[in-house]
Amino acid sequence: MSQALDLLRDLIRCKSVTPANDGALERVKEFLTPLGFECQILTFEGDGSYPVKNLFATRNRGGRHLLFAGHTDVVPVGDEAAWTHDPFSAEEVDGEMWGRGAVDMKSGVAAFCAALPELVESGEVDKGTISLLITGDEESDAVNGTVKALQWAKEQGHQFDFGLVGEPSSAEEFGDVVKIGRRGSLSFTITVTGAQGHVAYPHKANNPLPVLAKIAAQVSDEPLDEGNENFQASNLELTTIDVGNKAGNVIPARGSLQGNIRFNDLWDAFKLEYWLGQQILKVPANGCDVELKIHHPVSRSFVSNDSADVDLLIETVTKHANITPIRSTGGGTSDARFIADYCPVAEFGLVGKGMHQVDERVPMAMVERLQGVYTDYVRAFLEQKS
Numbered sequence: 001m002s003q004a005l006d007l008l009r010d011l012i013r014c015k016s017v018t019p020a021n022d023g024a025l026e027r028v029k030e031f032l033t034p035l036g037f038e039c040q041i042l043t044f045e046g047d048g049s050y051p052v053k054n055l056f057a058t059r060n061r062g063g064r065h066l067l068f069a070g071h072t073d074v075v076p077v078g079d080e081a082a083w084t085h086d087p088f089s090a091e092e093v094d095g096e097m098w099g100r101g102a103v104d105m106k107s108g109v110a111a112f113c114a115a116l117p118e119l120v121e122s123g124e125v126d127k128g129t130i131s132l133l134i135t136g137d138e139e140s141d142a143v144n145g146t147v148k149a150l151q152w153a154k155e156q157g158h159q160f161d162f163g164l165v166g167e168p169s170s171a172e173e174f175g176d177v178v179k180i181g182r183r184g185s186l187s188f189t190i191t192v193t194g195a196q197g198h199v200a201y202p203h204k205a206n207n208p209l210p211v212l213a214k215i216a217a218q219v220s221d222e223p224l225d226e227g228n229e230n231f232q233a234s235n236l237e238l239t240t241i242d243v244g245n246k247a248g249n250v251i252p253a254r255g256s257l258q259g260n261i262r263f264n265d266l267w268d269a270f271k272l273e274y275w276l277g278q279q280i281l282k283v284p285a286n287g288c289d290v291e292l293k294i295h296h297p298v299s300r301s302f303v304s305n306d307s308a309d310v311d312l313l314i315e316t317v318t319k320h321a322n323i324t325p326i327r328s329t330g331g332g333t334s335d336a337r338f339i340a341d342y343c344p345v346a347e348f349g350l351v352g353k354g355m356h357q358v359d360e361r362v363p364m365a366m367v368e369r370l371q372g373v374y375t376d377y378v379r380a381f382l383e384q385k386s
Contacts (some may be wrong), residue, residue, distance in 0.1 A: 004107075004114035005097065005364055007031055011106040012090040012099035016072050018140040024072035024106075025055040028134055030087045031113050032057045035120045037132075042149055048126045049143035055134040056149055058158070063128035066381050067160040067343070068374075069146065069335055070109045070167070071138035074101035077357050082358045095364055102362040104355035108166025109134060111367055115374035127382040131158065137139045138335050146335040150342055162309040162381065163345035166374075167338045168352030169328075174366055175321025175373075179347035180301030180310055181329035182337055183231060186272050187295040190215055190280065194288045196253035205251040206287050209243065212255045215290070216241060220257065223281055224267070229262030230303045231329050264329075269298040299333045302340035309381065311344050316377045317348060320369060348373065 007027070014024035029039040037057040045051035077087040077100050085091040087100040112132070119125045124163050133153070137145030169179045192212040197205020216238055224234040233353040238259045261272055273294050278289055305327065318324050325348075339345040350370060354360045 002114060002368055002371070003117065004110045004367050007092040007113055008102070008107055008110035011072060011110060012097065012101055013088055013128045014072070015088050016074055016101070016136065017076050018073040019050045019052050021053045021072070021136050025053055025134060025136065028055055028072070028109065028113060028132075029057065031134070032317070033287055035059070035116055036112055042152060044148040046142050046143035049141040052135065052137040053143035054136060054145055054149045055133065056153060057134075058129065059125060060129045061126045064161045064382060064384060065129040065131065065159060065369055066378065067131050067133060067163045067339065068112050069135075069163055069165045070105055070112070071131045071135045071145070071335065072101070072102070072109060072345055073136045073140050074105060074106070074140050079359060081386040083266045084359050086343060087360070092364070096361045097364055097367075098359065098361040100360055101351055102354075102360050103168050103352060105167055107347060107362050107367045107370065108168070108349040111370040112166055112374045114120060114371045115378060119378055121181075122381055124382060130378065131160070135335065142335065147338045150338055151236045151346055154342070160281060160339075160343040163336065163343050164313070164348040164377070165334060165339065165345060166277035166349045167334050167336075167347045168350040168355055169347045170349065172349040172351070173321075173323070174326055174351055174369060175317045175323055176306075177328045178313060178317060178325040179329070179331065179334075179336070180305055181230060182299075182301065182331065182333055183234070184267065184301035184337075185299040185333050186261045186263065186269060187258065188261070188276060189256055189258050189293045189295070190276075190383060191254060191256040191291045192288050193254040193291070194251075197251045198234070199249050199251055204250065208255050209252065211283060211288050211290070212257060214243070216257050218283055219276065219279045224261070224275070225264065227264060228266065230305055231301070234261060234263040234267060236261045261264065262332075263301060265301045265303060268300065269294065296353060299337045300340075302345075303329055304340070304344040304346055307344035307346070308384070312380055312384070313346055313377060316373055316380060319376070320373045325371060327380055
């Protein structure tokens with residue numbers, strides 16, 4: 001079995017449901033240290049979140065600096081009885097390896113690590129600097145993970161030329177998509193407060209729900225934009241409307257709604273807060289108090305469309321997949337949004353169809369194909385002049 005699959009099997013067997021580590025980062029460190037990487041496990045905590053272990057590994061030879069980023073934490077397995085195989089067993093059946101994190105994204109971590117020994121043996125990695133930032137907090141809060149590890153790396157003097165994130169970017173077939181950006185994400189709560197009272201005496205109360213309902217319709221119906229050459233249109237989705245009223249004969253004192261906006265690079269947090277405020281003002285308050293709360297942090301949008309290193313990644317993927325990948329900014333958020341503050345960044349990895357699902361599994365041959373892409377990309381990246 002290849003080194004990628006050996007490492008992947010070990011990682012899947014670590015029960016690293018966020019924020020647990022269960023030895024996953026130590027296993028990656030064990031793999032990288034003999035290759036000449038200086039490895040540090042960094043624990044960050046605070047800011048209203050749980051402590052998180054992160055691994056920063058670097059092989060510093062000067063020259064161009066490539067950062068590979070990924071995570072070993074996984075989402076919960078859900079109903080374990082619904083799985084065909086133990087979700088942490090790494091069972092191999094009919095050419096597939098089963099287990100939570102097989103797709104998202106322990107395979108990406110294993111494939112990149114396994115891409116390195118050949119380049120170390122040939123001396124090709126000595127042309128530049130390779131670093132890996134592997135977090136244990138991508139799937140949940142993302143407070144004490146990549147964002148703080150990057151701040152730490154900057155304080156240590158690390159400067160990156162390009163970031164490659166190993167998330168499962170491919171959509172339908174291996175190599176069909178490279179993510180060159182992501183939309184931003186802003187969550188908000190709107191609370192309307194009136195006056196509680198008996199439904200038979202509405203003149204003695206002030207029902208906040210009609211106002212709340214009209215605000216819900218207003219923010220939902222008003223388009224944000226039509227998109228642009230890099231991004232699809234921004235969209236606002238309401239996620240819940242809550243009153244907490246269990247009595248059928250009582251006018252409630254207040255109600256609230258929550259929503260999320262996935263936005264392109266026409267917007268930022270300040271513009272969106274103003275836009276939401278303007279939509280609220282279009283609805284008569286009828287004597288109610290209306291409060292808008294923006295939940296922080298807000299993930300910004302980013303795009304790396306003009307990067308020569310993205311072009312190089314496209315060329316490398318095309319060579320291995322025999323198709324030209326689409327440059328996409330669709331989907332949700334990832335830790336690439338933090339890396340974008342330090343250098344251009346793109347994402348390439350496996351087909352992501354099975355991630356987060358019961359019976360998550362990965363074709364083992366696809367993991368080895370991914371290793372081949374990473375090997376050739378690192379080789380080509382280090383041959384480029386600064």
